[in-house]
Amino acid sequence: MSDLTRDEVAHVARLARLRLTESELDLFTSQLAQVLDHAADMGSLDLVDVEPTAHPFGLINVVRDDVVRPSLSHDAVLAMAPDVEDGRFAVPRIMGEAP
């Protein structure tokens, strides 16, 4: 069995900006452990000398001529934002209260 713990799942949820209920924590811990157990078949392989593949054909830089092209208008982009102020995306405070 995978040694995935409930605390680790809670930590991962914080990293992923998700809040889980107590019962979700229990359920996800057992379900994720099941998937990781299935992945244990890879852990036993000796792959030390195998190169990893992150992309099927190997990514190479693709460049285009450095010419100005039209892009989406400011208004079109902001039109779908949940909150806008002075032509910018507005968000709740980022820093703590001023002293």
Added chain:
Amino acid sequence: MSARELAEAVRRGERTAQSLLEASLRAIDERNDELHVFLHVDEPGARAAARLVDDRVARGEDPGRLAGVPIALKDNLCQTGVPTTCSSRILEGWRPPYSATVIDRLIGAGAVPVGKTNLDEFAMGSSTETSAFGPTRNPLDPTRVPGGSSGGSAASVAAGMTPLALGSDTGGSIRQPAALCGIVGVKPTYGMVSRYGLIAFASSLDQIGPFAADVADAALLLEVIAGHDPMDSTSLPEPAPDLLAHLDDGVAGRRVGLVRELLDGADPEIVAAVERATGVLRDAGATVVELSIPELRLGLSAYYLIAPAEASSNLARYDGVRYGLRVDGDDVTAMNEATRTAGFGAEVKRRIMLGTYALSAGYYDAYYGQALKVRTQMIEAFRRAYQRVDLLIGATTPSVAFPFGSKTNDPMAMYLSDVFTIPTNLAGEAALSLPFGRGEADLPIGVQLLGPGRSEPLLFAAARVLERVERGS
């Protein structure tokens, strides 16, 4: 009538695009409440597009190879001004400010997009049961799933709502629902079809592809959407392949590998169908060998680390700042958390967490790193196989369409329904599923043909050999 015949009739002025659209809208109206295929039907947009096609014919112009053909779009494809949700609450109400390249090309060829189809949330699932807006029902047996994640698009074609549809395939999401709904579905070579405007799930695996009722219609649709696009840096640097021109090339002299691992655990009727299909190819002049590719058994494990890892990164953008849902919080982190917690369903959360874990310090090498090396081994195993044979054959799915709820409480059981389709995505290669025979409860069986990158002309020709025998035409 096929999409090809409909388009020809419109180009010759014998049918109008508007009459084809009205027939499509009637078919949708008749069964959409029951089957829940479309999340959004864009009647005004479709009517305007159909009118444009008819106007062009009236002026003596050629509207294109898909003139007037109604087409359904999976709801993870962006279309300017048309609601695009990925079947997720987090994008409910969002209207993209731009269109996917494939949609521009469809419209350029005279096709008429009628609406957006249901999918598993963010394409994560194999049954449409993870859609935040409820599942789609299989038109052939509404007590069963249509497959997924592109279940709505497959159901639209199977129910006769549209002659064509587009889906996306990250681990089988076109081929599996095509098999379960009894139609043709294609996962093209990675990079053959532009991903610009396809909402990302796992970027190194995602590929857009066609659904159609027959092989030639699928070939025509792929020819229209394929070809280099400067807006996608992973797009192959070449034009669309000629598929229809080679459709009747046959398989004489070709070598076909029947892959043991692509039958392991499949229903006996499905194994029998694949063996019967192999016999048809042999009768048509192909040489058949039985192959074992043990590396394919590791595909599922590698995929369920790689795809969630990429998804956890791609879905970080849903933070309540620039578009989509926002749930208020005292500070920006609380807002991010509240938004994502309310906006994502359980399966999406499960995969984001799995991916975040696989990428986290201390586990990266053991999980994600190891999975990337298995991916290399899979690519090399396929390469060795393709030194011996020209294409591979196996089952698309282990079972026919399954009943609702039968796998929803057991993620691993659901993941296993993609066991035969995943290796192609990991290798970036091409595969298609076509209906061949019937299994349990008289439901359709999908036979899968697989080939190396850019082997589509051969895959379609082989599929046509099978189809001709199966249909008698």
